[in-house]
Amino acid sequence: MKPITINAIMTAKPGMEDNLFQEMQKMVAPSRAEKGCEEYTLHQSVEQEGVFVFYETWQDEEALKEHVATKHYQNYRRKIESLVEKREVYRLTKV
Structure with missing residues (x-):
């Protein structure tokens, strides 16, 4: 099984930059703590x-x-809906 790399690029709606940044920051610690x-x-x-x-x-x-499937990811996705103008996600593997 190969590792999967994700590049998730979020563009905030005008005036929502700080709010988006704060919500994204909240994801770092619990995600790093996940197995895998x-x-x-x-x-x-x-x-x-x-x-x-x-x-x-x-x-x-x-x-x-x-x-x-984690609760913190599901909550994050719900919270950023109104903050994001554009969302691009790239799933990558090393070649």
Whole structure:
């Protein structure tokens, strides 16, 4: 089983940058504590205000599925709905 890397790029709605950033920050500690999480970091664009990126690596597909099913992830998705203008998620494997 190959590790799965996720690049999740979020663009905040105008005026919602701080709110989105705060909600994304809340995801880091509980996600890092999950079994199967190899890396979970939050980044902010230096070129575009309000653009944030989660860079995540999960041990395998099962670990990623478990992450998406967690209560903190489900709460996060619900809370950011009104804050996000654009959401792009890329699932990657090393080649």
